[in-house]
Amino acid sequence: MNSHNKLHTVSTDDFYGLNASIDTVSGFIKEKMKSRKLVYRYPEKTERDKSILKICQYLLSENFVVSGEHRKGQWEDGWEENLQEYIETKSLKSLIPKYYNKENITRLRGNFVISDSDDFELEVVSLMLYLIHEKYFAYADNIYEFGAGTGHNLLKLRDINKSANLYSMEWTQSGVNLINRVSKHTNDDNLYGVLFDNFNPDWSVKLKHDSSVYTVHALEQLGEKTDEIINYWIENKPKIIVNIEPMSDTLDQDDLLQYLSIKYAEKRGYLKNYIAKLRSLEKEGIVTIHDVYRTGVGSLFIESCSVVIWSPNSN
Ligand SMILES: C[S@@+](CC[C@H](N)C(=O)[O-])C[C@H]1O[C@@H](n2cnc3c(N)ncnc32)[C@H](O)[C@@H]1O
Numbered sequence: 001m002n003s004h005n006k007l008h009t010v011s012t013d014d015f016y017g018l019n020a021s022i023d024t025v026s027g028f029i030k031e032k033m034k035s036r037k038l039v040y041r042y043p044e045k046t047e048r049d050k051s052i053l054k055i056c057q058y059l060l061s062e063n064f065v066v067s068g069e070h071r072k073g074q075w076e077d078g079w080e081e082n083l084q085e086y087i088e089t090k091s092l093k094s095l096i097p098k099y100y101n102k103e104n105i106t107r108l109r110g111n112f113v114i115s116d117s118d119d120f121e122l123e124v125v126s127l128m129l130y131l132i133h134e135k136y137f138a139y140a141d142n143i144y145e146f147g148a149g150t151g152h153n154l155l156k157l158r159d160i161n162k163s164a165n166l167y168s169m170e171w172t173q174s175g176v177n178l179i180n181r182v183s184k185h186t187n188d189d190n191l192y193g194v195l196f197d198n199f200n201p202d203w204s205v206k207l208k209h210d211s212s213v214y215t216v217h218a219l220e221q222l223g224e225k226t227d228e229i230i231n232y233w234i235e236n237k238p239k240i241i242v243n244i245e246p247m248s249d250t251l252d253q254d255d256l257l258q259y260l261s262i263k264y265a266e267k268r269g270y271l272k273n274y275i276a277k278l279r280s281l282e283k284e285g286i287v288t289i290h291d292v293y294r295t296g297v298g299s300l301f302i303e304s305c306s307v308v309i310w311s312p313n314s315n
């Protein structure tokens with residue numbers, strides 16, 4: 001058997017920076033890993049070349065979508081589709097964004113990997129999120145996801161933390177309606193949807209005392225326009241902020257796949273200079289950065305899950 005035919009199973013230590021170990025994760029995560037058994041292999045040269053060609057063709061094409069305020073209607077329509085599906089089926093599966101699992105090649109440990117499983121990409125991101133949730137939010141009281149979309153990440157958090165107040169902060173009405181319906185149908189009285197625009201934060205919305213904040217692929221949509229949301233968080237002083245986002249600052253320009261990821265993020269107008277901004281705020285004594293790392297997780301086009309953990313300093 002040659003090396004690319006060899007099958008591997010995703011394990012806790014497949015996520016750079018998280019320093020997770022099967023010996024220390026909860027029984028819940030151990031059970032998840034056992035029941036889902038995520039198997040993959042590395043691509044053959046022709047498969048890898050084909051994937052790189054596909055990215056290059058995209059990068060050189062004229063046909064691409066850039067993030068920004070103008071995309072609000074598209075997000076509204078997208079989450080409305082999920083909402084209607086949820087109303088019809090009452091299945092929590094209808095909360096899964098349709099952009100997952102489009103390609104059979106994804107990124108793990110910063111490399112391309114191939115799986116026969118139809119939902120490998122989603123399952124890998126889910127496992128990574130469970131590890132992050134358990135590491136930072138298991139005992140938190142008030143947890144806010146900004147740009148939460150359908151709120152499916154918050155439901156994973158509920159598996160880990162049964163009692164916290166969970167807030168989906170989302171600028172689309174359809175996303176907010178969806179999580180509020182889920183809250184009602186699942187009798188989860190501590191799950192809330194709140195209309196909130198990260199470009200133009202509503203300062204009258206105050207975060208609770210003793211709050212924790214996270215984002216997943218949501219700051220990405222703001223491009224360079226992150227000053228307002230950073231200021232809002234500084235003002236509201238959550239005790240921890242965990243951003244799981246494509247952040248080119250964590251990647252190496254001299255590595256081919258990381259380079260292509262950086263170029264893809266530029267082409268789509270994704271998050272830019274975020275860590276640099278936080279570092280300059282840290283120099284001014286306004287925030288403290290606790291950690292910055294890559295997880296190495298992503299899709300064909302982009303390594304989308306780098307992590308920065310920081311908090312505003314108390315005055
Ligand atoms: C790629 S999706 C990620 C959704 C969710 N965090 C997840 O991981 O499934 C990006 C999300 O950011 C939201 N978003 C984009 N711009 C926003 C803004 N200015 N304020 C709040 N949410 C925003 C979109 O509506 C969408 O829900």
